Amino acid sequence: MTRDEIKNEILGIFKDQFEIENPGLDDDLREVHEFDSIDAIELLGEIEIILSSELTRAEKKGAMEIRTINHILDYVESLSLARAKG
Amino acid sequence: MERRVVITECSAITPIGHGKDEIVRHLVEGISGVKKIRKDDLLSGFIDCGVFGTVDYPLDYDFKRQHRKTMGPVSYYACQVAKEVLKNSGLNHDFITSGRLGVAFGSTHGSPSVQRGIYKSFFSKSRSSFSKIGAVDYLKSMVHTTAANITKMFGITGRVFSSSTACTTSSQSIGFGSEMVKYGMQDAMLCGGADEYDTTTVAVFDNLLACSTEFNDTPHLTPRPFDEQRDGLVVGEGAGAVLLEEYEFAKKRGANILGEVIGFSCNNNGGDLILPNMDGITETIHLIQIQSRRNKPLFHHIKGDNRLYGTA
Numbered sequence: 001m002t003r004d005e006i007k008n009e010i011l012g013i014f015k016d017q018f019e020i021e022n023p024g025l026d027d028d029l030r031e032v033h034e035f036d037s038i039d040a041i042e043l044l045g046e047i048e049i050i051l052s053s054e055l056t057r058a059e060k061k062g063a064m065e066i067r068t069i070n071h072i073l074d075y076v077e078s079l080s081l082a083r084a085k086g
Numbered sequence: 087m088e089r090r091v092v093i094t095e096c097s098a099i100t101p102i103g104h105g106k107d108e109i110v111r112h113l114v115e116g117i118s119g120v121k122k123i124r125k126d127d128l129l130s131g132f133i134d135c136g137v138f139g140t141v142d143y144p145l146d147y148d149f150k151r152q153h154r155k156t157m158g159p160v161s162y163y164a165c166q167v168a169k170e171v172l173k174n175s176g177l178n179h180d181f182i183t184s185g186r187l188g189v190a191f192g193s194t195h196g197s198p199s200v201q202r203g204i205y206k207s208f209f210s211k212s213r214s215s216f217s218k219i220g221a222v223d224y225l226k227s228m229v230h231t232t233a234a235n236i237t238k239m240f241g242i243t244g245r246v247f248s249s250s251t252a253c254t255t256s257s258q259s260i261g262f263g264s265e266m267v268k269y270g271m272q273d274a275m276l277c278g279g280a281d282e283y284d285t286t287t288v289a290v291f292d293n294l295l296a297c298s299t300e301f302n303d304t305p306h307l308t309p310r311p312f313d314e315q316r317d318g319l320v321v322g323e324g325a326g327a328v329l330l331e332e333y334e335f336a337k338k339r340g341a342n343i344l345g346e347v348i349g350f351s352c353n354n355n356g357g358d359l360i361l362p363n364m365d366g367i368t369e370t371i372h373l374i375q376i377q378s379r380r381n382k383p384l385f386h387h388i389k390g391d392n393r394l395y396g397t398a
Contacts, residue, residue, distance in 0.1 A: 034152045041220075041221030042221050045217070045218075045220065048217070054217065
């Protein structure tokens, strides 16, 4: 997946699942949009659907420091690349 | 000097109406909220009881997603009555979030409708189905979900506890909440209980032979405590909340005092969990007499099925 494709998917999830429309890519999601740890866990489930692949426990823990949409894109992009390499 | 505990606000969502005025009016008019049980694909075909106290009017919730996301149906009820009580109380945000206000709120067993979904996934033996159990499912379904969601919605930082004692859940919340105020641990307590519509709750009490079964075709005629034809309880949905405050604090801020909790007692049979014995009931009466310093206590709650829970 390209970064733009991932971005479209993620922004769609934020709009539909979290009722957050057009967040700034570098907004602090917690501070600006009240996106909390519960949302982060829910988002991981959505990312598994995007990737059509389960995340390992270590991969999930690696997401807990994410604060912005750009961080999420970096995270999903790296997972996507890792899976493409097999 | 002993601290006095007063009731300064209340609200309820019940099968016979929403809010004090409507509920009282319908009580006076003899309107019943008991309806035939809805058919479901799980239990309704196996239950002898065919009635349920049903909230069948629309409720206009206006909760943000941030609050909705951890709420099952039971918490919607709980948070709505809590919202009404706090709004009408006149308590300001600084006090509500100061740690001087606590919450005592419970339910029979959290959100059974959400629990259904969770257990369905557990027993599916499917990894993908198991993975669909969301982060919020436990928060929606847990026994203390009502209390937790109320604190979250209003930023309440005081003491929180959540009783789960079936029919006496709300009474216990009020009783223990009053002790929090009386003994100075909190200056105010938001107390109450809620339950949602689900046939699993009926099934449990039905199997204990506790439910009404003789009025399935005339649901408006049951329950009928103290009546010769009484045949058991009717499970219902809804929520109720009261605000308890320390008397001097309430008086100083000009709160409307609706009543006073002059004592609270509860104890345990230490034996049969379904059929209480007279010793337990007698001791509860004795304790409330001591508490309220009255020879003839006024009992807030004498249950028609012989259980007694005294809040004077």
